[in-house]
Amino acid sequence: MNKSKLEYIWLDGYHPTANLRSKTKVETDFSGKLEDCPIWSFDGSSTKQAKGGSSDLLLKPVAIYPDPAREDGYLVMNEVLNADGTQHITNSRATIDGDADDDFWFGFEQEYFIMDSHTQLPLGFPIGGYPGPQGLYYCSVGGR
Known part of the structure; x- marks a missing residue:
């Protein structure tokens, strides 16, 4: 019996x-497919989405990705x-x-560092010190 951790994010x-926000749902023998992610309820009063007397809301999965940090894990948007x-x-x-503005783009900003294998620091990061904000190390821009 295989158990998967589905991290519902909204x-x-x-x-x-x-x-x-997120919460984790544990599923047995999960296929990894979006259509097999169930709609899940949550208390909207704790997220400023409902009043305390009537706070049941639903999470409807719209996208799923493998969780890079957890074995048998998935990120469910x-x-x-x-x-x-x-x-x-x-x-x-x-x-x-989608028809209102074909030029409208949105998404997560991806930030990353390319590491120097000799110094174990981000490429362009000075040894024994710190570069200024947005320095050469930032997203490896200009990292020589």
Whole structure:
């Protein structure tokens, strides 16, 4: 019996900037496919997405990726729905109309470092000191 850890990730209701939230669901013999990720409920009052008396909300999986940090793990991106299955007001993803603006792009910023195998420091990082902000080490821009 194989157990997988599905990390359900969504945006909360904080303003002006929403935060990433997550919780882990353990599934037995999971296929790794999006269609096999169940809709899952959560308490929206703790994420500023509902009042305490009526706080049940749903997480609807919309994308899945292998979790690079956990064996048998998956990152599951979600939309937030009301208990009746309609789009929640904080579900900004649902308001994006593909026909409205073909030039609208969004996504996660990827940051990385290329390491120097001799110094074990990011490429361009001075030995025994620190470079200025956005120095040569940043995303390996200009790392010689």
